[in-house]
Amino acid sequence: MINARVIVTLKNGVLDPQGKAIEGALHGLGFTGLSGARQGKVFDLALDTDDRAKAEADVAAMCEKLLANMVIENYAIELN
Template sequence: MLKARVIVTLKNGVLDPQGKAIEGALGGLGFEGVDHVRQGKVFDLQLDTEDRAAAETQLKAMCEKLLANTVIEDYIINVT
């Protein structure tokens, strides 16, 4: 059994209005000096396999087909 974490973030250059709103809210709460906030998504998955290479291939397909919009988002896969 392998565990994986997929982190999906907007590509550089893609506007992030939610990140800007979070940045403004943090400033409003007194957290000064916070700049360039970018928001993203995290997916934790458990895979019923011990084959790391197969798991990484399957995870990449999941990202390409569902978990990330690869036109505007990048993703990072970590398998443990």
């Protein structure tokens, strides 16, 4: 069993309205020392294999087919 963590974030330059909303809310709560906020997604996946190369390849394929929108998002894979 291999556990994989995928972090999906917006590519640089892509507008992040959700991040802007969070930044505004945090300023409203008094956190003035904040000059930027961007939000992304994290996926924790349990894989039924002990082959790390296969796990990496499978998770990359999962990202490209479903977990990340490859036009506007990047993904990073960590295997534990």
